[in-house]
Amino acid sequence: MKPQGKCAGAGTLVVPRRILLAVLLSSLLTPYSLLVTPPANAEPLVIAASPSMKAPVETLAHAFEGTHPDVKVRVYYDTGLELRWTIAGMENKVGQKTYFIGTGPIHLIAPGGDELLTRLEQKYYVLPGTRRPYAAVPLVLVVPVQLVEAPSSFEELANDAAVKRIAIADPALTELGRQTMELFRALGIAESVQGRLDIAAETRGVLSHVLNGQADVGVIFGPDAYREQERVRVVDVAAEGKLKPTVHSMAMERYCPNRALCQEFLDFIQREEAQILLKRLGYARAPQAQTR
Numbered sequence: 001m002k003p004q005g006k007c008a009g010a011g012t013l014v015v016p017r018r019i020l021l022a023v024l025l026s027s028l029l030t031p032y033s034l035l036v037t038p039p040a041n042a043e044p045l046v047i048a049a050s051p052s053m054k055a056p057v058e059t060l061a062h063a064f065e066g067t068h069p070d071v072k073v074r075v076y077y078d079t080g081l082e083l084r085w086t087i088a089g090m091e092n093k094v095g096q097k098t099y100f101i102g103t104g105p106i107h108l109i110a111p112g113g114d115e116l117l118t119r120l121e122q123k124y125y126v127l128p129g130t131r132r133p134y135a136a137v138p139l140v141l142v143v144p145v146q147l148v149e150a151p152s153s154f155e156e157l158a159n160d161a162a163v164k165r166i167a168i169a170d171p172a173l174t175e176l177g178r179q180t181m182e183l184f185r186a187l188g189i190a191e192s193v194q195g196r197l198d199i200a201a202e203t204r205g206v207l208s209h210v211l212n213g214q215a216d217v218g219v220i221f222g223p224d225a226y227r228e229q230e231r232v233r234v235v236d237v238a239a240e241g242k243l244k245p246t247v248h249s250m251a252m253e254r255y256c257p258n259r260a261l262c263q264e265f266l267d268f269i270q271r272e273e274a275q276i277l278l279k280r281l282g283y284a285r286a287p288q289a290q291t292r
Contacts, residue, residue, distance in 0.1 A: 042072040045261055046105060050112035051077045053248065055223070056135055057110050059277050060269050067268075071261065076106075105257040108265060110250045117251050130252035130262075133286035134269040135278050137246040138222045139176075139183055139238040144211060145231055151217065153236045158189040165198040167206045167215035174202050179243055180219045186242045207232065221246075226282030240284070247286050 045064075049057045054077065061073035109126060111117060114133075120126045141157075143150040151160045171177035177199075184190040198215040200206045203224050210218040211231060218232075225234050238245075250269065252262045268274055275285050 042070055043258070043261065044105070045071055045073045045107050045258075045265060047073065047075050047108045047110050047250070048106055048253075049075055049077055049110040052112040053110050055281055056248070056278055056283060059281060060134070060274055063274060063277055064265055064268055068264070073265075105255075106253045107256045107258065107262050108250050109253055110248070112248070114247055114249050117249055120251070125254055126251040127254055127256070127259075130266065131249050132251070132266040132270055133247050133249040133288050134274070135248045135283040136286045137248070138282075138284040139179055139219055139243070139245075140222050140225045140234045140282070141236040142207075142210065142218050142220060142225050142228075142232040142234055143216070145229075145233045147233075150235050154183065154187055154238065155189065157217070158187075158192040163216045164196060165209075165215040166193055166196050167198045167200055167209040167218035169202050169206055169219075170199050175246070176203060176206075176219075176221060179245070182243045183219075183238050222282030222284065224282070226280075237284070245284065248283075249286070 047057060047061065054075075057075055061075060065071060065073055109117065109120065114131075117126065117131055121128065121131070141151070141154055149162070151157055151163055157163055157166060168180045169177035171181040181190065184193060198209055200209050200218075203220050206215075206218040206220050207224075207228060209215040217235075222234075222237065225232060250266060252259065252266065256262045270286075270288075279285075
């Protein structure tokens with residue numbers, strides 16, 4: 001059986017996908033949809049997103065609703081592969097193509113990385129020229145929240161004698177580790193820290209090593225540091241331009257039923273007020289995100 005889809009606020013559906021695709025979109029409510037009753041005539045705006053993007057997508061959706069009381073944003077979650085299968089199935093069916101599942105249209109696609117959008121663009125499943133980068137994932141230097149004396153920058157790691165061990169994810173097996181080493185090389189500190197690197201399997205391992213005292217500092221992604229803010233604090237964020245970060249974008253589905261509304265949302269996610277919200281979640285400004 002294929003992996004199951006998930007609807008925000010509704011948990012994991014333990015039914016076959018053929019049944020999932022028959023579920024009415026009206027049941028796909030985000031958590032805040034359960035708390036606020038939309039106007040009876042509210043226009044739905046549906047975003048198909050990867051589960052990893054739950055926090056930023058729902059934050060942006062909630063903020064957009066605040067300035068568009070006549071719109072109700074609904075979010076459908078599934079893995080990148082499943083999203084691709086679902087969208088491809090919708091695109092290839094005969095007849096009217098504006099329906100996603102049940103009687104609900106799909107407006108925007110927000111995968112966990114831009115690779116899927118590139119593939120969908122190649123298949124013309126999203127409208128050309130509608131991709132909008134809205135968030136980048138920065139590398140951050142973290143220490144235990146109770147630690148008072150700590151290096152204040154990545155550059156200080158080169159000469160700070162107090163930093164005996166630096167926890168990083170495995171650069172051979174993880175994107176986090178690969179980017180970490182790329183940053184060290186860009187800063188010119190790779191050789192000076194090489195003998196002090198404490199290799200962990202992945203993000204959770206880096207955090208465990210830092211919190212258990214096995215390492216003095218650790219390098220993780222900004223959103224992960226935000227989620228662990230009660231246990232670790234960020235002492236530095238990698239400067240823009242030092243490496244190519246992971247970028248998250250949204251794009252308009254080819255048969256979006258209301259392109260004007262979709263364009264409003266895509267414009268909104270690049271504006272300053274949206275970028276401020278994303279920064280609070282540990283994200284950085286995407287390379288092409290506007291300040292308006």
